[in-house]
Amino acid sequence: MWDAAVKALSQILSPPMRAILWRSIALALVLIVALATALQRLLSWAATSGMMWAEATLGPDYHTPLNALSWIVSIAAGFGIVFGAIFLMPAITSLVASVFVDDVADIVEREHYPAEKPGTALPLSLALSEGVKFALLTIVVYLLALPFVFIAGAGFIAFFVATAWLLGRQYFEMAAMRFRSVADAKAMRKQNAAMIFTAGLLIAAFVSIPIVNLATPLFGMALMVHLHKQLSGPRPELLDPVRKTSVPTV
Numbered sequence: 001m002w003d004a005a006v007k008a009l010s011q012i013l014s015p016p017m018r019a020i021l022w023r024s025i026a027l028a029l030v031l032i033v034a035l036a037t038a039l040q041r042l043l044s045w046a047a048t049s050g051m052m053w054a055e056a057t058l059g060p061d062y063h064t065p066l067n068a069l070s071w072i073v074s075i076a077a078g079f080g081i082v083f084g085a086i087f088l089m090p091a092i093t094s095l096v097a098s099v100f101v102d103d104v105a106d107i108v109e110r111e112h113y114p115a116e117k118p119g120t121a122l123p124l125s126l127a128l129s130e131g132v133k134f135a136l137l138t139i140v141v142y143l144l145a146l147p148f149v150f151i152a153g154a155g156f157i158a159f160f161v162a163t164a165w166l167l168g169r170q171y172f173e174m175a176a177m178r179f180r181s182v183a184d185a186k187a188m189r190k191q192n193a194a195m196i197f198t199a200g201l202l203i204a205a206f207v208s209i210p211i212v213n214l215a216t217p218l219f220g221m222a223l224m225v226h227l228h229k230q231l232s233g234p235r236p237e238l239l240d241p242v243r244k245t246s247v248p249t250v
Contacts (some may be wrong), residue, residue, distance in 0.1 A: 001195065004226030005202050007112065012218050016107045024096050025214045031092045089216075090163050090207055091135040094170055097217035098131025101174045104221040113229060119178025126182075127174070134170040141166060160204055167207065167220060168200020175224040179232070192231055199227050 011017055102121040109118050141162045169189060176185035189196055203220045207213045 001199055001202075001227065001230075004199075004223055004230065007226055008108075008219050008222035011108065011111070011222055012215055014107075014111075016111075017104070017218060020100055020103050020107075021215055021218055024100050024217050027099065028092055028096050028214050028217075031095060032089070035092065089213055090167060090204075091138040093167070093207060093213070093216040093220070094134040094138060095131045097171065097174065097221055098127040100217055101127055101221055102178070104218055105175060105178055105225050108222050108225045112226070116229075122174065122177055126177075130170065130174060134166060138163075138166050160201075160208070163207060164200035164204040165197055166200075167203045167216075168196045168198075168224075171203065171220040171224040172196045172199070172228065175221065175228045179228070188228075188231070195231070196227070199223060 012021065102119075105119055106121075109116070172189050173182075173185045176188055180188065202223065203216065206219050207216045
């Protein structure tokens with residue numbers, strides 16, 4: 001696994017990957033600004049119109065607690081874009097990865113596995129649906145883990161573990177689906193859950209580093225392409241007769 005991680009890291013800035021890197025960063029930044037701004041607008045509405053509606057519904061007896069809640073939400077709205085950029089980054093990388101999954105996998109397979117049959121590109125509809133599904137699942141899991149933030153660092157551990165599980169699961173399944181059916185890819189992920197989760201910890205650590213995390217889709221996908229190859233073992237049926245290097249005759 002460590003060998004796979006080193007290979008993935010070394011390949012991120014390679015010439016073939018650079019064009020994908022800049023495109024993935026641009027898409028990630030657009031999504032960050034859009035989603036974080038939407039979060040800020042939602043919190044701003046909750047601090048004003050939402051609190052007025054709540055007081056009208058609950059009655060004047062709730063004015064003081066609602067006023068305190070409105071003050072807290074107003075502060076949160078002020079940090080909406082910053083908080084959203086941090087909180088939503090794993091979900092955003094899930095969406096970005098679904099767009100560039102085959103571009104990254106093709107480069108990794110050509111460079112490191114030239115004698116093997118290349119994977120089949122995922123249909124765009126399937127890749128995007130998987131990306132959206134995992135992005136929404138990430139947000140739901142994070143919302144469930146959010147209350148633990150107030151328990152002596154337990155929330156940060158919960159976030160990290162959740163990120164490792166979610167991103168490891170998504171990237172591995174997308175790498176495996178280039179060679180297997182959706183059902184087979186999910187079954188393989190379950191059979192190797194411990195190793196995939198460990199690899200997910202590496203992706204979670206990567207996505208937690210500001211600025212660097214914009215390259216998470218490339219690192220995560222490259223890492224899981226290598227891991228899928230390692231777990232699949234030698235597969236003669238995947239040898240590509242066109243790419244195989246023949247032994248020259250004397």
